[in-house]
Amino acid sequence: MQAYYLKPPNVSWGLLFPLAWTGMFLIRSGQDSHSLLSVLPGMIALSVLFGTSSMLAVAVTFEKKAKAFERLLLSPIPLYLLMLAKTSGAVLFGMFNALVPVLLGFWFADLSGADWGMAVPAVLLIAVVSTFLSLLLAILATEVFEVQTLSNFVRFPMIFLCGLFFPVSALPLFLQPISFLLPLTYGVDILHHAIGGEQLLPPSVDFSVLAGFCLLLFMLSLRSINKHWIG
Amino acid sequence: MMNIMTGAAIRARGLEKRFGDVRAVQGVDIEVAAGELFGFLGPNGAGKTTAMTMLTGLSRPDAGSIEIGGIDCSKNPKAAQHLIGVVPDESNLYPELNGFENLCFSGALYGMRRDERRRKASELLELFGLGAAASRKFSGYSKGMKRRLVIAAAIMHNPPLLFLDEPTSGIDVESSRMIRSLLSDLHRNGVTIFMTTHFIDEAERLCDRIAFIVNGLIVRIDTVERLLQPVHGRYALIVSFSDAAKVPLMDLERAFPLLEFHMLPGGELRVESGEALKTGALVRFLEEAGAEVTEAKKRVLSLEDVFVEITGIGAGHMQKEKEGRGRR
Known part of the structure; x- marks a missing residue:
């Protein structure tokens, strides 16, 4: 992991970009605590999403290019374990990224009412689901910029469709079904439960759907690796 | 181990x-x-x-x-x-x-x-x-x-x-x-x-x-x-010419009946023998017949010759690959 943290794509997409968004929203919200609490879940989710996907793009692509990934595939470690180990770095990096808006949130707003027992598992599941989503894309690409570009096709629509900064119910009716097909919608909904903002579904439903997405994306990733890398 | x-x-x-x-x-x-x-x-x-x-x-x-x-x-x-x-x-x-x-x-x-x-x-x-x-x-x-x-x-x-x-x-x-x-x-x-x-x-x-x-x-x-x-104890001589068309192959075979002569695709002459080859006599004969010899390399036949014989792939092809990879 230490080899990848400070690679330029990680610094720009994984750290600077979420930091800039967080700063922008905090300044825009000013001293309005309610407004701050309603955007904080979105900022946390955004930081996790960009952190994990950037880290994974860098880690997997660099390793593929350096043939180090091939060496991992040659080891007697089961593929699922290998992928869990490989993705855990990105998950941790994404969770670490979530600290940026949380710490700034503590500075600017009153977070004493937040339910961290619900928020932390939600951040973990968001990190896991976005890591596996990025892994699916990273398997198809050979260069870091290709993964970043492909990721942007997924990441940017999710900013608008998953209720990060305004509720899904505010979207045009024809777009709302798409929101419910995206895992981030459920993660952000849990964060709204835990921190503030408008909630859509009961947390138990959100957790179950998110965990289901994690499992599904992991299985798809394994299948894809088997197909593309052990062809 | x-x-x-x-x-x-x-x-x-x-x-x-x-x-x-x-x-x-x-x-x-x-x-x-x-x-x-x-x-x-x-x-x-x-x-x-x-x-x-x-x-x-x-x-x-x-x-x-x-x-x-x-x-x-x-x-x-x-x-x-x-x-x-x-x-x-x-x-x-x-x-x-x-x-x-x-x-x-x-x-x-x-x-x-x-x-x-x-x-x-x-x-x-x-x-x-x-x-x-x-x-x-x-x-x-x-x-x-x-x-x-x-x-x-x-x-x-x-x-x-x-x-x-x-x-x-x-x-x-x-x-x-x-x-x-x-x-x-x-x-x-x-x-x-x-x-x-x-x-x-x-x-x-x-x-x-x-x-x-x-x-x-x-x-x-x-x-x-x-x-x-098949190549044990056999020798080869590869002779290069400025003009391969002037090589008197028929005369060579008559003058040196114990040797085997093959014209290679690159215009070189390959001479094979079960005994150590006497390069001087052969080169003199060729030059007296009007062929201008530019190089003559003598060597013991090796696995390379066996590979060429079996696969039909020229040794030069493998050599080029070897040099190409060596430069990388």
Whole structure:
């Protein structure tokens, strides 16, 4: 992991970009605590999403290019374990990224009412689901910029469709079904439960759907690796 | 390093691999005995690496079966990976880690304990002449040093079977010699070695048995001794001319009935004999007949000549590949 943290794509997409968004929203919200609490879940989710996907793009692509990934595939470690180990770095990096808006949130707003027992598992599941989503894309690409570009096709629509900064119910009716097909919608909904903002579904439903997405994306990733890398 | 395998270390039957319309490997059968050093020889694109990736579990055959150390790997390519060490044709270590860290990481992948892998890593770094570079980042190593460390990483866990893809390709002479000597030592210690190469002289020097592969097909498998039998004690002279059209082939055959003459595609004359050739008499005869000799190279016939004879691939073609890779 230490080899990848400070690679330029990680610094720009994984750290600077979420930091800039967080700063922008905090300044825009000013001293309005309610407004701050309603955007904080979105900022946390955004930081996790960009952190994990950037880290994974860098880690997997660099390793593929350096043939180090091939060496991992040659080891007697089961593929699922290998992928869990490989993705855990990105998950941790994404969770670490979530600290940026949380710490700034503590500075600017009153977070004493937040339910961290619900928020932390939600951040973990968001990190896991976005890591596996990025892994699916990273398997198809050979260069870091290709993964970043492909990721942007997924990441940017999710900013608008998953209720990060305004509720899904505010979207045009024809777009709302798409929101419910995206895992981030459920993660952000849990964060709204835990921190503030408008909630859509009961947390138990959100957790179950998110965990289901994690499992599904992991299985798809394994299948894809088997197909593309052990062809 | 003792070989824990008995019988066949590798047994592959009817291996097939297609890439689109291209049949990269066509019905390949290989059996390598435990403790054997087996060479897979062929030009670039012959299917050597593709066959090796199937044997090592990095790709699945479209047809055929693979057994490694008696374990059926046809359905589960990872089933026997604890028994093998693999040296690919390109470096596969982490550029950001130093030599020592890379070796320790390799050991960790095979479940070696921390103190055990630290001891083994230091031992191998010394053995491979990399002790002084142990704390240097892998990205700062020369090509030869990288190659040596990749081989060291592949044997960290004492595998009884080692696969090497072009182990001495594109590296300096000193590193090549060191690698060849290390491979001989491993072989003496009972490690089974499967090595692809397009360096014919290297295969001749190191291997017990060799398979010639061309266009995905194995055209011959035999011991080096038996492969060399037809050319044993035979000599060749390759004569180059400024104008090959002036070579009096008929007159030569009449004047030197005990010699065999063949005009090569490049306009060179190849002379073969069962006895040491007397170059002077031959060159004088040619010049007196009006042919201008520019060069005459005498040599003992080798595996290269056998390879050319069996595969139909010119030695010049392999030489060009060798030079091309050497420059990289």
